[in-house]
Amino acid sequence: MTEPRDLYSDYLRLDRILDAQQPWSGQGGAPAHDEMLFIIFHQTYELWFRQVLFELDDVQQRFSASVVDDHDMQPILARLERVVAIWRLLVRQLDVLETMAPQDFLDFRESLRSASGFQSWQFRLIETRLGLRRSDRIPVFHGQFDAGFEPHRREQIAAAEQRPSLYDQIDAWLARTPFVAWGDYKFWEAYRAAVDRVLDAKSDAARRNLSGEGLSTELSAIEQGRRKFHVIFDEAEHQKGQREGLWRMSWRGLQAALLITLYRQEPILQMPARLLSLIMDVDELLALWRYRHALITQRMMGMAIGTGGSAGYGYLMATLEKHRIFTDLYGLATYLIPSPVLPPLPEGVRSLMGYRYGAGPGP
Numbered sequence: 001m002t003e004p005r006d007l008y009s010d011y012l013r014l015d016r017i018l019d020a021q022q023p024w025s026g027q028g029g030a031p032a033h034d035e036m037l038f039i040i041f042h043q044t045y046e047l048w049f050r051q052v053l054f055e056l057d058d059v060q061q062r063f064s065a066s067v068v069d070d071h072d073m074q075p076i077l078a079r080l081e082r083v084v085a086i087w088r089l090l091v092r093q094l095d096v097l098e099t100m101a102p103q104d105f106l107d108f109r110e111s112l113r114s115a116s117g118f119q120s121w122q123f124r125l126i127e128t129r130l131g132l133r134r135s136d137r138i139p140v141f142h143g144q145f146d147a148g149f150e151p152h153r154r155e156q157i158a159a160a161e162q163r164p165s166l167y168d169q170i171d172a173w174l175a176r177t178p179f180v181a182w183g184d185y186k187f188w189e190a191y192r193a194a195v196d197r198v199l200d201a202k203s204d205a206a207r208r209n210l211s212g213e214g215l216s217t218e219l220s221a222i223e224q225g226r227r228k229f230h231v232i233f234d235e236a237e238h239q240k241g242q243r244e245g246l247w248r249m250s251w252r253g254l255q256a257a258l259l260i261t262l263y264r265q266e267p268i269l270q271m272p273a274r275l276l277s278l279i280m281d282v283d284e285l286l287a288l289w290r291y292r293h294a295l296i297t298q299r300m301m302g303m304a305i306g307t308g309g310s311a312g313y314g315y316l317m318a319t320l321e322k323h324r325i326f327t328d329l330y331g332l333a334t335y336l337i338p339s340p341v342l343p344p345l346p347e348g349v350r351s352l353m354g355y356r357y358g359a360g361p362g363p
């Protein structure tokens, strides 16, 4: 008779996984009760990071085609929806970590020596694959965040840096959006005329209703608003903004993202609009995670330096702003005008954006 096999444990390699919680605090002194939670916490994060990278593999593979097949959009959205759901969980999960008191953390902190989440190479891969460049990073350890990684991990990061990030891929995909310029239709020209009408109407209203200092303050604010729009209307202005670090996205990509945002109800733009919204969710959830993690760090360690050697809380709070990736998509909201004054799309363009069914024989 053959021995019954525990297929469940075999399949999940449970013996290996459940043997991987080996606290260090008991080795030289008294074991600290909360170290188990600390280990399991980091391990579950690393497992989810693995899943996020797995989803990104597929998304980036599909985006690497010179023309992204329409049929790829649904799986791309599904994968990104999953990444968003995972990241929501990773933020909420911190509630459990907060059941650990600072004193309980202190009881095993020394035994961690220099081990720190700073050395999470999977987290660095996620950041890099999404589009965080080395030059964007806060220069701790002279910008060599991967200096302490094993050589093959450093190579993995370097390889990811060489390949287009999701940011680059989305920018290139946006820049290829055909409807920004279609025949005689130039989106930015039609939009510029609408923006001018809105701002002219505002100036007229100010002149009618205000005088003296109030009027000049209002007119200069309107003029400032007009100049702000030059970034999307004038390529040279946009390039200047790029050099000054105000924008990262290409001029064409930026226009396409704005077109998609403004006309997102058109059938052909619905999926691209959903994609942009999901990308912003990812960016926002990463920032939320950074914020909550920084607060926990402050709660646990006050202003002490981290086990990884950074300034701790101060460093983590700085990453919150500096390590955002898709800020350009948020910047788009600066350029929106109200729907009632939005110029309608020319009929020829609009009809191309709809679903068209062949005239079949009928039921």
Ligand code: HEM
Pocket: 041, 042, 045, 046, 097, 105, 116, 117, 118, 119, 120, 123, 293, 296, 297, 300, 301, 305, 306, 307, 308, 309, 310, 311, 312, 313, 315, 316, 319
């Ligand atoms: C008691 C709980 C925690 C404390 C006190 C803490 C503390 C810190 C500190 C001080 C840093 C800055 C680097 C350094 O100098 O060490 C850091 C970085 C980091 N930690 Fe934690 N951490 C905690 C929990 C976690 C958890 C559960 C994760 C999940 C994987 C995590 C992941 C990270 C990551 C990815 C970084 C790098 C962040 C960056 O450089 O942007 N940490 N942590």
